[in-house]
Amino acid sequence: MTPHIQKAIERAIEGGYVYTKDNSQKQIDYIISVFTGRWEKVVLQCQFWQALGKAEGWDTIDTCICATHRNRVERNPAFLADCICCHRSAVRWDTEWHRFIDHLATGQDPDLFFKELLK
Numbered sequence: 194m195t196p197h198i199q200k201a202i203e204r205a206i207e208g209g210y211v212y213t214k215d216n217s218q219k220q221i222d223y224i225i226s227v228f229t230g231r232w233e234k235v236v237l238q239c240q241f242w243q244a245l246g247k248a249e250g251w252d253t254i255d256t257c258i259c260a261t262h263r264n265r266v267e268r269n270p271a272f273l274a275d276c277i278c279c280h281r282s283a284v285r286w287d288t289e290w291h292r293f294i295d296h297l298a299t300g301q302d303p304d305l306f307f308k309e310l311l312k
Contacts, residue, residue, distance in 0.1 A: 197307035198232050204311065205241050208248030236303070239290070246286030249311070 202210075203221055235241055289310060296306045 195232075195304035197304045197311065198236065200311055201245060201307040202232070202235055202241075204248040205235075205244040208244035208246070210241050210244030232303070236293070242286040242290040242293075246284070246289070251285035251289070 206221055293303070293306055293310075297303060
């Protein structure tokens with residue numbers, strides 16, 4: 194398991210992500226031992242992202258729901274004020290989860306995503 198994915202899993206456990214009913218250290222050990230090389234069983238779960246958001250203190254953010262505008266907003270946050278067709282407030286963990294899926298879909302390194310996300 195790569196270091197940033199492991200860090201993300203550990204942070205999610207701190208935020209309340211439960212994969213087993215044991216204490217946190219046992220969960221970390223269990224997840225690392227069982228899912229080494231199969232991290233996607235953990236990081237693609239909705240509960241993982243909710244717990245990671247809680248551990249990181251993420252709140253709601255303003256975003257666009259269509260991919261065209263979302264890409265423009267990521268390049269220029271000021272664009273959001275002018276976007277009236279699809280502007281909404283979103284729970285940040287949900288937005289980051291979908292950004293991660295998009296990141297994977299374009300063939301990018303998952304560890305790099307968590308390295309940037311958990312700076």
